[in-house]
Amino acid sequence: MIELSKAEFDVLDALWINYPATASQIIERLSDDKQWHEKTIKTLLGRLVKKGALSFEKEGRQYIYMPCIERADYTLKESQNFIERFFSGRIAPLVSGFAKSEQLSQQDINELKKVIDDWEKNQN
Amino acid sequence: MIELSKAEFDVLDALWINYPATASQIIERLSDDKQWHEKTIKTLLGRLVKKGALSFEKEGRQYIYMPCIERADYTLKESQNFIERFFSGRIAPLVSGFAKSEQLSQQDINELKKVIDDWEKNQN
DNA sequence: AATTAAAGACTACGCCTGTAATCTATAATT
DNA sequence: AATTATAGATTACAGGCGTAGTCTTTAATT
Missing domain, CATH: 1.10.4040 (Penicillinase repressor fold)
Structure with a gap:
């Protein structure tokens, strides 16, 4: 089973709200609840990809993220x-x-x- | 709230079975389920004490442990x-x-x- | 075309955790 | 009394985690 940290789960949870989504959309969604720096969220997105919880497609300069798990x-x-x-x-x-x-x-x-x-x- | 790691919880759980108890009794109880070295369990006992989840009394050279929480x-x-x-x-x-x-x-x-x-x- | 801004990649760093090994003091044994 | 064994204290160390900062590339703007 994929093991996620609390922070990683919270990021994924923001994506589950509605996907696919870009990093900035996810950052926007999280800004209400968390005082996280943009860089922090990007780090977490990277870790989620590495763990196989997310995938993404390139769209110009941005990535469009999708959950790999429900x-x-x-x-x-x-x-x-x-x-x-x-x-x-x-x-x-x-x-x-x-x-x-x-x-x-x-x-x-x-x-x-x-x-x-x-x-x-x-x-x- | 006291935050315990998984391993710490497992040690405390072995104490909850029956207490007060000595380190060796706890080690004995854990030996069925876990392949933990005695030193590992003692480290965890120390951390539990530091976190305020356990207390102990000296009895000769040994400590007699008691949970501080239910x-x-x-x-x-x-x-x-x-x-x-x-x-x-x-x-x-x-x-x-x-x-x-x-x-x-x-x-x-x-x-x-x-x-x-x-x-x-x-x-x- | 040159400059700037923004996205993602890479690096950082201290604390927690799992997992012990070594050190020190003292009780037990010879 | 001297030696040994054992309990606990201290130290170790790599990997994960929270939390970014810096570097690099490329799209956008002047």
């Missing part, structure tokens, strides 16, 4: 990894931890019920 | 962090990702239902 795939793998490390691979204890510390809202509960419902419908 | 607290904070980063703070999309990729077992579903049940009982 967000859902990446986050699923990270989630599995996380749950394995901290909860021996079982998901309920994570949710239970949230419940115990009052971190669950009624909306969360409704959404979870829906996930369960959908799952059950799929198990005919 | 596993449930640590994993809850890590979970919040994780879910914030990858799912904008909402827990259902994580579970939903598992469901979509067929990562949920009937047991998981049952456990989740129980968590929801308990939560609802608590909302009198």
